[in-house]
Amino acid sequence: MKSPKSLTPQQVQFFHEEGYLIAPKVFDPAELEPLRQALHAAINLKARELKAAGKLKNLHSRLGFDQQLAAIFRDSPENGNVISRHLEGLRGGGFHAPEMFDVIAHKKLIASLTALLGTPEIVASSVYRVRPKLPNLGRGVVPWHQDSGYFAAHCDQHLIVTCWIPLVDATPENGCMQILPRTHRGKVVTHHTGGNAGFLVIRDEDLPGDPRQAVSAPCPRGGVVFMSNRTPHCSTPNYSDHIRWSIDLRFQSVDAPSNVGLWPRTLDDDGNADAEFYKKGTVACYPPEADFLVSSAKTPHLVTNYGEYARRRETYDRTKPSFPAVRHWPALEAATAAKAPKSKRKLAKA
Ligand SMILES: O=C(O)CCC(=O)C(=O)O
Structure with a gap:
């Protein structure tokens, strides 16, 4: 059987040097139609x-x-x-239909990730989001952050690849990603809680580069914007007349800490997980979500199928109330709030 097309060595080199890569043709757009x-x-x-x-x-x-x-x-x-x-996908199981799993485990995506992670032994994380960014609505505007800001500090030096996948053509007009290139090798900088819509936020003065050097990352449907977990990025408002649909998925090598194979013990009526849970294995980079093996050359029989993925995700979701916060970032003081991306028009707040 022919192996799926992967990234070129130049694309892989670009990703490691710049901290991101826009790959315009990972999927055939029709392959995203079921989702x-x-x-x-x-x-x-x-x-x-x-x-x-x-x-x-x-x-x-x-x-x-x-x-x-x-x-x-x-x-x-x-x-x-x-x-x-x-x-x-924040609470209550989120959207995890088979069509979602089919994109997460898609052989073309896995081929690209194998090249970026340098291994076919890959763990997918259920720290994924479905984002309907509605026109002219403030809530979908995501402030500057590194994904590691959301993860536990012991994972800072591991590569976790975010795959940002638009389900419509993503453009500057409808709020595509903005990325600060060549700044991903440094540390995870201070984030603050209380950014727009409850997101974490890096204040402008804490950014590891000049926000005026940010690159806009338009991406057609079928393409993927790959980013590392330490790449600062944000997204701008949707000024178009349509919804900017996207999903963002995360993947890491099996060598990075994960909770693959680990189950919270039976939960009590309030959804509280066993207090011993954290001592039972290496604590995952983002413990409230279920990790699962999505590709393996060494142990292909252990690769997770849809049923197991859904069961893991649902079980973890029921434990969420009891998971402590991953990092304790300070709250954003109004006086030093990060500057919102420049707005041409007024956005609704809801
Ligand atoms: O989709 C967006 O607008 C923001 C996505 C994002 O920040 C992420 O995937 O980490």
Whole structure:
């Protein structure tokens, strides 16, 4: 069988030197269609539930995937937020349908990651997010951060690759990624809690480079923006008339700390995990989420299938209330707040 196309040596070198890589043709755009359709179906399902409960009047079901949720949000920010949060993956299992798993474990993506990580022994993390960035809404604007700001400090020196995958063409107009290149070899700088929409934020003066040197990272559907866990990045507002859909996935070598194979013991009624949990193995880089083996040449029989992935993710999700914060960053004082990316227009706050 022909192996899937990987990255070129020049692309791999670029990633390691610059801390990111825009690879415009990892997937055939049609390969992302099942995920788009599954997300669209999930929106309709949740919207119908809200309608049955008398909370939502118009399903806007004639509108396409890039429009429907924005129209629901315009009618009622509350309904729009309920549906967005249901999909985003922060609580309650998030969106983890088979179509999502098929992208995470896609052989073309794994071939690229094998080249970047330098090994086919790869662990995927369920620290992934689905992001419907709605037009002209402030909540989707993500401030400067390194992904390691969210991870435990003992993982700072390990490479964890973020794959930022747009489900529509991502452009500066609709809020694509902004990246500070060649700054990923330094330390994890101070982050503050309380950035826009509750995200962590690096203050401008703490950034390891000049934010005016940031590169904008437009990426067509089918492409992937790869970043390291210490690459500072942010995203700008969506000023277009459509939703900027994207997912971001994270992968690491099996040599980096993970919780593969580790299960929290049975939970009590409040969802509290066994206090001994942290002593049972190497603490994962982001313990509240379930890691799983996604590729292996040495132990292919241990590669996780969809059923096991879903079971792990759901179990970990039920334990979340009891996981302590990974890092204790200071709160952002209003006087020194990081400057928001330049806004051309006023954004809604909800
Ligand atoms: O999608 C966005 O706008 C931000 C994504 C991001 O910051 C991340 O993937 O770490």
